[in-house]
Amino acid sequence: MSRDLYRLALAVLHPGFEGTSAPDWLRRALGEGLGGVVLFARNAIGAELVRELRAENPGVVVAIDEEGGTVTRLEVRSGSSFPGNRALGVVDDADLTERVGRQIGRMLAELDITLDYAPSVDVNANPANPVIGVRSFGPEPDLVARHGAAFVRGVQGAGVAACAKHFPGHGDTVTDSHLALPTVAASREELLARDLPPFRAVIDAGVRAVMTGHLLVPALDPDAPATLSRAALTDLLRDELGFGGMVVTDAIEMRAVAAMASPGEIAVRALAAGADAICVGVVTEDGLRELTGAVVAAVRDGVLPEDRLAEAAGRVRALSDWYAARAGLRERARADLDPGAGLEAARAALTTTGTAALDRAPLVVEVNTRLSQAVDPGTPTGITAALAALLPNTDLVRMEPGGELPDLGGPRADRPLVLVVHDAARHAWVRDTVEKAVAARPDTIVVDTGIPGPPAGAAHVATHGISRVSAQAAAEWLTR
Template identity: 45%
Template sequence: MPLDPALARLANATLMVPFESHHAPRWVLEGLADGVSGVCLFHNNLESPEQIRALNARLGEAADTPLISLDEEGGDVTRIGQARGSDYPGNAALGAVDDTGLTRDTHREMGGHLADLGFNMDLAPSVDVNVADDNPVIGTRSFGADPALVARHAEASVLGLHDAGVVACAKHFPGHGATSQDSHHVLPRVEAGADVLRERELRPFRSAVDAGVRSVLTAHIEMPALGGPGPSTLNHHVLNRVLREELGFTGTVVSDAMEMQGVSGDIGIPEASVLAVAAGCDLLCLGRFVYADQVAAVRTALVEAVQQGRLSGERLEEAAARNAELRAWARERAALRASAPAPGGVGLSVARRATRVEGAPPRPHDPLVVEVDAPPGVAVGEVPWGLAPWFADTVRVVPDPAAAEGLLTRARGRDLVIVVRDAHRYPGARDLVLALLAGRPDAVVVEMGLPIWRPGTGVYVSTYGAAHVNSRSAAELLGAEGALQGASPTV
């Protein structure tokens, strides 16, 4: 039976869809023409600046200012820098520098780059307060563990993206920094009391709202002290009493990806989407792999939920209206935006300032660089990292201490540089580093994640991130030839 056209168009207005290729498929263009609010692009959609501009122009022709978005946080989570790493440092580096002017400048330049490519919405910044050292999904995506620091940089990053005419989206509400679980796989639960959560998790979101953020992205995380069980994405109290009434947010509530197990694992994407809209989500970010047939199933589920009385038509209309307002705001800001300035190199400047050295500044001669591999998170994906672009003799090894003997033999008579990423989270990596240092206490250790675990070595370098500019900053410090030459921008 055909869907009611008016309800189907209202349901479409709640959707932000992904697609498969470098070209917009017919089902996406027809969906945009029939009211779908926007798209979310991933690295599988991005090939070159020319291709991205052509793709986004075609998407823009299908409707009046659809939301064309991506997850471009800079740092480790990058889409436009997926091929070699980002030219913009991540939040951890910005927090380490703690210069809100630089944070605003960085996001203004990054936003200008996105706008020049045809994007009008960035699912950033992450304003989670990373208080769990073993957090598998936030880490360097956070400005830090201090709520006041995160709050002031949340404001600066929102303002910077808005300066560039790009919609900012503060995430992951009400905060994903106090858990050691990943909502891509499970539903994390934070047991802290309401007073702690308000002062710690909510403080940066309050700053983002005060800065005029137009969209907030939910977390699939459970915080009973804020309003009962279940993921915040499906929690009416958290989205309305806390976000809207307590924090005063009036813009668009965007869901985190509905394909994630933390929200839809037990009930499926269509049902989770119905419950999310009923709870107060206005725009459903469906994820990376939810394509035509599944999008149609979500649309059908929303329409049938209204017809069955499980979802009010008024709630669907409210969501559609908020999304239309967001698109109008994006259109107005784009009209006011000047042409994108040439990249000013602010990203490398921040990365240099964020890089820390404990011990004598190292200048190794003919080094063997040993990179200890670390698995990428789901949000990060396969993005190059490390020092290989600047040091010819670089080897990437699995974190196994049994490899130490062969590596020490190979490094005999040469300097040794050991590169790790979040070594505090991987016992095998720590054991390998300690085994190497037992034979070579003069080795340089470079930490490209969070500098939480510090081995007993004479020289320890921390970069607060593994973006291209963070890697280059470390290479400069180590005296790599060519590291001081100009960098070409990503994508």
């Protein structure tokens, strides 16, 4: 196997790994030219871990999903210090969005992380969407474009590369691509008018990377999902929209594409379509060897042109070089503390009706809607903790999806009742639960941490997302 070809193949692979330190096989691969590593909450991310990676390959592209709101890898236990995109879209202050983006970039700069897989610039056109929802700035293309560009300016102004996702737009789907292949049934004209303006805006703002969506878009390509489609990645993204940065796939173990072929074949087909980096959420030593071998074999067999592989590896290096050249920006960003940006945005995003307030410790019933596969398990809504900090002895009951409301009478009848739900607009059973709680206890206060349904109860608070600061803002309002 040619060492040059082997290094080119390694350069375009960006795997994740299990454990809280870099395994020996990953260190060896980095020393041999592995181009990137993706970090997750399971890795207990810290500066020491990133130093371990860079000790083997100083130019490695270290990537992370740090969107703010529900999708955080650095603050998964406490909840994010920043509200997510939907809350920022509700506020609709692009300068504030840029400030939030800069502080997220600053947090990553502190850890020497190269690339943030954010923002999501999907237009949440379908209210039933199970995986985008509050991860989108909203349902209107202009709104998403405005705030997507502002977020990119903020992150990259801190010297960290941003990555817009999920091209060509995951907003008009009813299937989670982690679980199956979604279809976007829009015409090309609808895509151009609705889904693509945010991508045009972030490209104009200089975004360094774009992530593909595992989406079948028949108007672009009836035969292959966007990740594997030359029509989507080369003809549209490169040639028509003029994007010259790094194209990275969404994780190829997601069932939307994993069900179609082996990981090696998916990687080869994505590279041939125009992707530059292959994201694999978790891989073993054998898995990385198989992926590398598949790419090398595809070049040798004439399936993947070597100049296409070299071009892809060059774009990965270009992103690494961009990051290296911005050490001064990161140094200035580290000193640019704006600790109030997240809470300011969360407070401004609250939508409230009713006048009920809490003057003593309540009973909190958390209706545990299952969040999407993009959200780390155990991500807290934070509402109970935020209320308990202000009203000691706050009590908590967790209700599982589809479960029955607990008995709200007896000793519990003396406590104020706070019902915490998520995405009532999307779940009929959640709206049903709210209706039952309000019928049993008209004094019920409802807090919706997702895309809310119609206001109900003595007071209704919509945070438009899950984060520590969103919970704090809601608790402040309820105890005002």
